[in-house]
Amino acid sequence: MLWLAAVTAQASGPVEERPTIDVAMTLGLRWVQPDGWDEFVQQQSIGANLSWRRPAWPLFLALDAHAGGKTNSEYDPNVGGTVYTNDATHVEFALGLRRIGYSRKLIYDLGSGLAWAYGGYGKDTVRVSPGGAFPQDSDSGFGPWAEAGLRFRFTDFYSAGVGARITSAHGTLYDRRVDLGGWQACVTFVGMTLPKRPKRQP
Secondary structure, eight states: HHHHHHHHHHHHHOOOOOOEEEEEEEEEEHHHHHHTTTTEEEEEEEEEEEEETTTOSSEEEEEEEEEEEEEEEETTTTTTEEEEEEEEEEEEEEEEEEEEEEOSEEEEEEEEEEEEEEEEEEETTTTSTTTTTOOOEEEEEOOOOOOOOEEEEESEEEEEEEEEEEEEEEEETEEEESSSEEEEEEEEEEEEEEEEEOOOOO
C-alpha cells in the first residue's frame, strides 16, 4: 500500500508546498488614441508584472507597474545645438488576477483587473508660447486592463518572451478628453519563477 501511494504521488507531479512568485520585467512601446496627445501618441515604457499564488489557488494575484514617456528635441540655430522642447509621461498601477500555465518549454499568462493610469505632457514652448511659461497638463483615471504573454523557458526559473497589454482609462488634458491607458507591445527580458519549476513538469 505504501509503495502504491508513492507511485501515485510521483505520477501526479510534485505537490506545491510554498507560495509561487512569478516576476516579469518588460520593455515596450505604448500607443494611445491620438486625440489630444499631439506628437506623443507613441511612448516608450518599462514595467514589472508581479504575480503571487498560494498552493491551493487556481489563479495568481497580480500587481503590475508600468511607466515611461517621450522627450522631443530639435536643432535650434539660435543656440547652435539641440534643445529639448517638451516631453510626456505615463504611469500605470494595476491590480487583478492572472492565470499562468507552465509547460516543459513555455510559460503563458492571461490577466485582467482594475488599473489607475496617469498621463500628461507639455506643449512645445518654441511654437506655442516662446519666452513664456511652460504649458504642462496632466490627469489620471481608473479603468479595466487585460494582458497576455508568452515566455520561453531557458532554465527551471528563468524565462523571456513577448506580451501585449491594453488599458481603458480616460482623463482630460488641455480641456480635451483623452486616452490615458492605450495598448502596449512589449518584450519580457527577465522572467523568474520562485520556487523554481522543473522543466520536466507536464
